[in-house]
Amino acid sequence: MDALRSTDPRRTEPPAPSHHGLTDEDVPHPAVAAHDLSLVFQAGDGPVTALADIDLSIARHDFVSLIGPSGCGKTTLLRVIADLAQPTAGTLLVDGGTPEQARRDRAYGYVFQSPALYPWRNVRRNVELPLEIMGLPKSDRQRRAADALKTVGLDGFERKFPWQLSGGMQQRVSIARAMGFEPDLLLMDEPFGALDEITRDNLNLHLHGLWQQSRLTVIFVTHSIPEAVFLSTHIVVMSPRPGRIVEVIDCDLPRERTLAIRETPEFLAIAQRVREGLHAGRSYEGPEAA
């Protein structure tokens, strides 16, 4: 495992320079920096290593996908970054501070696997929820909610209730909710996993546009190779038992992307590398891994 990590040069390099024109001098620290991060939890039949020796640096304005089979700890890693789970060893900095601090500062928006909308609130009031918790005045809340809904293309649906929307629309509401309070970091846990292919393509395109405009940092958990390649600037390939990083693959396609890019040789080459990485991860599976 150590051999594997040291053979991967990308991890030891400084965070990739951002591709856009903004300067990052005033914010030198990366969006997320993990060092030797581990998480072991006690299950009924002994300790289970959910994360082992995670070293990862995510630069601001990057779009990073965590990909891997079920049980590789990608969701756990996201939850640790969000301070929803506690690591048992190692250090983790989010936005230069502890994850708890980042959570208290509301530095990130979290999009769950299911939309997790509150069914008793209409669309507008669902998007307003974090703003209400932050104590914003009503007029401010309404303006921001309206803006956020417009960015996900749901203006006009403010007064609908979640049950009146399709699954894709519900997930867009949850993205609007996560963006309404303008966090710097967006954590997305398989947000489109439960949706059909067509809706998924649509939302991928949409999310790509959003990220392009806003210059958010996005950490995106997914099962899907094409989705990861299409959206990301970097792809973190993970493997299970114990959950660890196999490889970080640069995804240096042009920043402007359309769905057609998925047919290009460059795209397919990166997808192939991801696939190989996933296979390499699997070959490490075995009793010695624990």
Next chain:
Amino acid sequence: MAQIAVATPRPPLWATSRRLGGQFRRGSTLPILAILAALVVVWFAGAVWLNAPRTIEGFERAELDWTARDLVAATWSMDRPVLPTPAQVFADLWENTVERSVTSRRSLVFHAWVTFSSTVLGFLLGSALGVLIASGMVHVRTLDRSLMPWVIASQAVPILAIAPMIVVVLGNLGLTGVVPKAIISAYLSFFPVTIGMVKGLRSPDPLQLDLMRTYSADRRQTFRMLRWPASVDFLFPSLKVAIALALVGAIVGELPTGAQAGLGARLLTGSYFGQTVQLWSALVMCALLAMVCILLVSLAERLVHAARGGRP
């Protein structure tokens, strides 16, 4: 041709009132009426059966010749029958509700109002107490462990045993009238609300709670914006049980107080003086009052449901 996806508007709230008409068309009204008619017939027959011995006794004492027809007529028109007929009960109800001024001490509307007011007061007190206990148990682990046995034990004691004590103790403190009755009502009605709300306040799933955590919402915000609204679906069924129990509590509370007013007092004097017709009409009034109470809670439930998106 291409207009496939025409949005169907949601039916307005008033459309639900059509259900009654629909019920008749679907043919469910007829069976309901048939069962009602059967019950009335059984009741009339029961009146003959139960009242016959005393009637025959009366006939024999007066040394009268009597036929079956005489017997039936007599059993259906006794002054103090063992079992009055529905007609007698209805006549008494009519006389004491419609034909009597509501300010009269003999008006059943007046008595029902007295019972209703202490029911509502006790219901509100009990529900508030139930919500309070439930939120305490959900938020404080030690309360969860220590309070539940007492809550359950409180309901294992028969209310008939406690009611006189409450009335006497509060009477010594100078509290009489509606307050002791309301407290007995509250004592009964807090229980279902506590049970329902403990479940309801714990009903948010981990994801919904995680969401609150990502916003670093404090406990009060989580309660106000998540736990409380999530518990509403559990609250209303509890409230329906609670208001029915509150009514029982109010009636029971009127028995030992020697109260001059209220349906409980009516029941007590009815049985004390053998006024069975009065007893039965008071009982029917209790049942009607219970229906009104439940209806009011259901109405509130519907309004709240509509305001929360009205998912069918």
